[in-house]
Amino acid sequence: MTTVTLPEKTPAHTGRTPGRPGRRGVQPLALNIVALAAGLGGWALLSLLGFEDLPGPAQVAARGGEMIADGTLLDDVAASLRRVFSGFALGTLLAIPVGFLMGWYGVARGLIEPYVQFFRTIPPLAVIPLAIVLLGIGETPKIFVIFLAAFLSSVVATYQGVIDVDKTLINAARVLGASDLTVFVKVVIPASAPFILVGMRIGLGSAWGTLVAAELIAAQEGLGFRMQQAQLYYDLSTIFVGLITIGLLGLAMDRLLLLAERRLTGWQERR
Template sequence: MVALTDAAPKRQISSRRSSTKDATARRRMLTLNLVSVAAGVLLWWALSAAGLRLPSPVEVAVRGWELLIDGTLISDLVASLTRVLVGFALGTLVAIPVGFLMGWYAWTRGLFEPWIQFFRTIPPLAIIPLAIVLLGIGEEPKILVIFLAAFFACVISTFQGVVTIDRTLINAARVLGAKDAGIFLRVVVPASVPFILVGMRVGLGAAWATLVAAELIAAQAGLGYRMQQAQLYYDLPTIFVGLITIGILGLLMDRALLFAEKKLTGWQERR
C-alpha cells in the first residue's frame, strides 16, 4: 500500500514535468517562427530598398488594403477557396477508399495500380486542354484539375499506409479470432491514419499549387486570375498580395490538418 501511495505522486510530478517541457518547447518554436518571419520581411525590405525590382512591404500592404476595401480581395479569396476546398475534398474522399482497396485486396491493386501510376506521371496542368474540350469553361474543369492533384497525392500515401502495416499485428488479431472486417476496422484503418493525413497535407499543397493554372480556364474571379491580370500591367504589388494570401491560406489549412493529425495519432511516438 505504501508503494502504491508513493507511486501516484511520482506519476503526477512526472506528468507535470512533461507538460511543462511541452509548453516550453511550444513557446520556443513560436518564438523561432516569429523571428523567422520578421527576418524574412526585413530581408524583403532590404532587397527592395537596394533597388531590386520588388515592391516594398508597405506598398504591398497598401495595395492589399485597397483590394480588401473595394471587395476585390474577398471575392477572389472566396472563389479560389471554394475551388480548392471542393477539389481537395472530392480528391481525398475518392483517394482514401481507393487506396484502402489497393492495399487490402491484391486483385484491386492489379486492376488500379497501372492506371494510377500512369496518370500520376502526367502533370494535372497537362489535363487542362482536355478538360476544356470535355467540360467547357465553367467551374468543372477548374475543380477537375485540382481534384487530380489532390487525388494522386493522397491515394499513394493511403496505399502505402496499408501495405506497410506490421504483419505481426494482423496475425495477432487473427489468432485472437478477429475476422477480416474487424482486422480492417481495428488494425488497418488506425495504423493507416498517419499516412492518410500526410497524404492529405501533400494533396492540399498540390491543390493550391495547381490553383493558379486552373484559373487560366476563363475565370472571372480568383487569386490566380487576379495575379494573371496584374501580370499584364506589371502590377507587382497585386501579384505579391495574391502570393501572400495563397501562402497564408495554405499555411492555415496545413496547420489545421497538423492539429487533426496530433489529435488522431496521439498514440504515436514523436520526436
C-alpha cells in the same frame, strides 16, 4: 556498519536524453517569429536597394488594404477557396477508399495501380487542354484539375499506409478470432491513419499549387485570375498580394490538418 552505495543516476532517472544537455530548447514559435522578421527585413532591404522594381512590404500591405476595402480580395478569396476545397475534398474522399482497396486486395491493386502510376507521371496542368475540350470552360474543369492533383497524392499515401501495417498486429488479431472486417476496422485503419493524413497535407499543397493554372480556364474571379490580370499591367504589388494570400490560406489549412493529425494519432510515438 554497513555502507550502502547508491546507484549512479542514469538518463532514465534524470529524465535527460543521453548526449544532450539538460536545458530546454528554443520554442518553435519564437523561431517562427525570428524567421518572419528576418524575411520581412530582407524583403524591405531589397526593395530599398531598388532590386528590379520590387515593391516593399509597406507598398504591398497598402495595395492589400485597397483590395480589401473595395471587396476585390474577399471575392477572389471566396472563389479560390471554393475551388480548392471542392477539388481537395472530392479528391480525398475518392482517394482513401481507392487506396484501401489497392492495399488490402491484391486483385484491386493489380487493376488500379497501373493507372495511378501512369497519371502520376503526367502533371495535372497538362490535363487542362483536355479538360477544356471535354468539360467546357465553367467551374467543372477548374475543380477537376485541382481534384486530380489532390487525388493522386492522397491515394498513394493511403495505399502505402495499408501495406506498411505491421503484419504481427494483423496476425495477432486473427489468432484472437477477429474477422477480416474487424481486422480492417480495428487494426488497418488506425495504423494507416498517419499516412492518410500526411497524404492529405501533400494533396492540399498540390491543390493550392494547381489553383493558379486552373484559373487560367476562363475565370472571372479568383486569386490566380487576379495575379494573371496584374501580370498584364506589370502590377507587382497585386501579384504579391495574391501570392501572400495563397500562402497564408494554404498555411492555415495545413495547420488545421496538422492539428487533426495530432488528435487522431496521439497514440503514435513521436520524437
